[in-house]
Amino acid sequence: MTGRSYTRRGFLALSSVAVTGLGISACTGASISGGGATAPASNKLRLFTYEDDTTIGSLKAQVKKFDEQNGTTTTIDSLPGSGAAQYPDKLRTELLGGSGPDVWRIWGGQIGAPFAKAKQAADLAPYYQKYGWDSSINTAAVQGMTFDGVKAGVPFTARALGAWYNKELLAKAGVTDVPTTYAELEEMNDKLVAAGITPCGLGGKYGWHIMRLFEYLLEHTAGPELHDRLLLGQDSWDRPEVVEAFTLFKKWQDKKWLPEGALGLDPADVGTWYVQGKVAYDIEGQWTETAAILAADKDPKDFGVFQLPTDQSPARHSGFVEGYMINANSGNKDKAAALLDFLLTPESQKAMQIGSSTVKGAEPDPATTPLAAEWAEKYGDSPFYTIQDQAFPKKEADQYFSIQSDLLQGSMTPAAAAEKMQEIVAAWAGN
Amino acid sequence: MFALPALTVYVVFLVYPAVSSLWFSFTDWDGLSPAYNVVGLDNYARMLEDPVVLTAGKNNLIWSLVTIVFPVTLGLALALLLNGKVRAKPVLRLVFYAPGVLPLVSIASIWGWLYNPQYGAINSFLSLIGLGDLAQPWLGQDSTALWAVMVPAVWLRTGFPMLLYIAALQSIPAELYEAARVDGASRWRQFWHVTMPSLRSAHYIVLALSLIDSFKVFDMIYAMTYGGPGTATQVMGTWMYANVFQYYQAGYGTAIAVVITLIAIAVGIPYVRSQTRERAT
Numbered sequence: 001m002t003g004r005s006y007t008r009r010g011f012l013a014l015s016s017v018a019v020t021g022l023g024i025s026a027c028t029g030a031s032i033s034g035g036g037a038t039a040p041a042s043n044k045l046r047l048f049t050y051e052d053d054t055t056i057g058s059l060k061a062q063v064k065k066f067d068e069q070n071g072t073t074t075t076i077d078s079l080p081g082s083g084a085a086q087y088p089d090k091l092r093t094e095l096l097g098g099s100g101p102d103v104w105r106i107w108g109g110q111i112g113a114p115f116a117k118a119k120q121a122a123d124l125a126p127y128y129q130k131y132g133w134d135s136s137i138n139t140a141a142v143q144g145m146t147f148d149g150v151k152a153g154v155p156f157t158a159r160a161l162g163a164w165y166n167k168e169l170l171a172k173a174g175v176t177d178v179p180t181t182y183a184e185l186e187e188m189n190d191k192l193v194a195a196g197i198t199p200c201g202l203g204g205k206y207g208w209h210i211m212r213l214f215e216y217l218l219e220h221t222a223g224p225e226l227h228d229r230l231l232l233g234q235d236s237w238d239r240p241e242v243v244e245a246f247t248l249f250k251k252w253q254d255k256k257w258l259p260e261g262a263l264g265l266d267p268a269d270v271g272t273w274y275v276q277g278k279v280a281y282d283i284e285g286q287w288t289e290t291a292a293i294l295a296a297d298k299d300p301k302d303f304g305v306f307q308l309p310t311d312q313s314p315a316r317h318s319g320f321v322e323g324y325m326i327n328a329n330s331g332n333k334d335k336a337a338a339l340l341d342f343l344l345t346p347e348s349q350k351a352m353q354i355g356s357s358t359v360k361g362a363e364p365d366p367a368t369t370p371l372a373a374e375w376a377e378k379y380g381d382s383p384f385y386t387i388q389d390q391a392f393p394k395k396e397a398d399q400y401f402s403i404q405s406d407l408l409q410g411s412m413t414p415a416a417a418a419e420k421m422q423e424i425v426a427a428w429a430g431n
Numbered sequence: 432m433f434a435l436p437a438l439t440v441y442v443v444f445l446v447y448p449a450v451s452s453l454w455f456s457f458t459d460w461d462g463l464s465p466a467y468n469v470v471g472l473d474n475y476a477r478m479l480e481d482p483v484v485l486t487a488g489k490n491n492l493i494w495s496l497v498t499i500v501f502p503v504t505l506g507l508a509l510a511l512l513l514n515g516k517v518r519a520k521p522v523l524r525l526v527f528y529a530p531g532v533l534p535l536v537s538i539a540s541i542w543g544w545l546y547n548p549q550y551g552a553i554n555s556f557l558s559l560i561g562l563g564d565l566a567q568p569w570l571g572q573d574s575t576a577l578w579a580v581m582v583p584a585v586w587l588r589t590g591f592p593m594l595l596y597i598a599a600l601q602s603i604p605a606e607l608y609e610a611a612r613v614d615g616a617s618r619w620r621q622f623w624h625v626t627m628p629s630l631r632s633a634h635y636i637v638l639a640l641s642l643i644d645s646f647k648v649f650d651m652i653y654a655m656t657y658g659g660p661g662t663a664t665q666v667m668g669t670w671m672y673a674n675v676f677q678y679y680q681a682g683y684g685t686a687i688a689v690v691i692t693l694i695a696i697a698v699g700i701p702y703v704r705s706q707t708r709e710r711a712t
Contacts, residue, residue, distance in 0.1 A: 261548030261568020
């Protein structure tokens with residue numbers, strides 16, 4: 001009896017430990033080896049990125065060229081599609097697992113910052129000096145990859161967001177000229193709705209896509225100076241300009257200027273709707289010409305792009321920086337830097353059809369990407385405000401997206417939204 | 432000595448990570464930096480004040496209730512149906528079980544398209560049959576999002592209990608039914624007094640596994656709604672993931688993971704006890 005009882009308890013205890021182990025080890029996979037020792041040097045490099053099918057081919061071609069010239073073997077892994085919502089998680093997991101890539105692509109601002117802060121990304125100052133990146137790369141973009149004074153990344157694109165539109169649908173609604181004031185933009189939206197066309201294609205899943213509308217509205221109502229101060233937590237969000245921006249945001253949904261049920265739509269789907277003729281325009285960056293228009297075998301002549309009118313001076317658009325970081329624990333930092341320098345030559349940038357290169361001499365080619373070239377010519381020198389999901393850390397950005405969601409569903413008033421935003425930003429900026 | 436290799440694997444890959452995870456739940460580790468501070472029970476106390484934990488816990492309960500009651504009931508009904516003289520029985524079993532073997536991400540994508548408010552098949556169908564007023568942005572509003580994700584969850588989870596019940600039904604001796612018929616028992620009374628008691632151990636397994644599976648839900652929610660709109664469909668698993676992997680609050684996220692695990696153990700104990708009783712006899 002005693003023996004049987006002992007066995008049963010033992011089995012119960014072991015099973016419980018097993019369940020505990022499976023549960024929490026699967027949940028965290030935690031290891032304190034995140035800091036990890038430097039890996040031995042070799043000729044093998046691994047690059048982690050989020051290129052999709054439309055762009056990864058040209059990146060692979062350039063990397064292959066580099067490998068042939070330098071006797072290296074570079075593996076490229078990509079996690080496309082989810083934007084900044086998931087890619088950093090995967091990267092972080094790899095780094096913690098001790099199998100992190102030698103080089104990774106990343107967004108600037110608060111998305112790249114944690115990797116620099118945790119010293120997972122190497123300080124690239126010696127390579128900036130060695131390869132003269134300070135003089136060959138746009139200075140403002142370098143700032144976007146500099147964290148607490150440490151150049152932990154090298155920028156290769158400075159993206160700008162504008163309204164990319166379907167000419168046929170605008171014509172169908174009787175719109176002959178793109179709007180130059182906010183009032184004209186609203187007027188255009190009304191004409192489109194009257195013609196049975198959904199004006200602006202944005203999706204709320206993950207929060208960051210539909211955020212592009214709110215940040216534009218905030219630039220319109222608050223103006224450049226106040227907008228910048230708000231993003232830095234230097235001014236209260238609980239103010240009329242912010243309330244007005246939230247009011248307009250709700251108005252866009254109520255007047256059906258956004259797709260039905262926008263909050264549940266996936267940006268990966270909605271982002272191409274203007275090309276498919278399902279919506280009139282979308283707020284996108286220059287990448288959309290390659291990723292949506294050319295990938296669908298459409299003629300760029302059937303589409304256009306304009307800067308969203310803010311009625312403010314200077315006229316600004318949303319923008320963000322993307323670049324590469326090098327693993328601080330990589331044994332191949334020199335080779336990784338050489339690879340980045342190769343990718344940052346104007347020739348490589350042009351070959352990869354980077355429509356928003358930070359490299360001098362790599363402006364978009366009007367023959368291959370005419371709309372990106374048009375944007376660069378018209379608005380290339382325009383100042384930009386930091387896109388909001390790079391301005392805030394992920395946690396605060398998610399809280400902000402939650403407010404967007406509550407506001408659009410009518411469970412929160414614009415005034416309450418502004419007040420709640422102030423609480424979130426104050427808690428973050430006060431730290 | 433013979434157990435040493437297995438024990439080593441067990442300790443290295445299970446016990447050590449589990450214990451270290453438990454340790455991290457008492458720290459403020461950000462998940463990336465090598466340095467951290469011990470904060471005692473702060474992470475656990477913080478959970479009590481976190482409104483999302485409340486939402487997530489409530490959603491877990493609703494999810495568990497719905498994704499247990501419906502798949503188990505439907506699974507049992509299908510098993511009873513397919514245990515009888517039904518033509519094309521193997522094909523039907525395959526059809527009902529097939530969703531369970533499909534990759535969850537594919538299921539989430541497919542249902543995401545079906546639910547698309549403008550172009551999805553569900554709203555289109557409702558409009559087609561004159562019920563256009565019922566069309567909703569299913570995944571885009573708090574009131575329907577969680578329920579909308581539960582529909583494919585029920586669909587894909589019905590096959591598993593069905594298979595277990597079919598196996599259990601086939602092990603019930605035919606003599607019991609013959610005796611019941613001789614005693615004049617109706618089909619309903621045969622079901623209640625012969626079938627259901629004979630399925631007791633199957634009920635244990637199905638309910639325990641379903642409960643554990645329901646409470647650790649993560650993938651369907653993550654893929655279909657990402658916890659949104661806002662935090663409307665957050666469950667403990669997705670909230671743990673957000674904290675550990677996205678917010679750089681590994682200490683707090685691990686504390687959530689520990690709580691999830693403790694709950695899973697609590698609900699798993701009756702199953703383990705039933706199994707140990709069977710082994711002991």
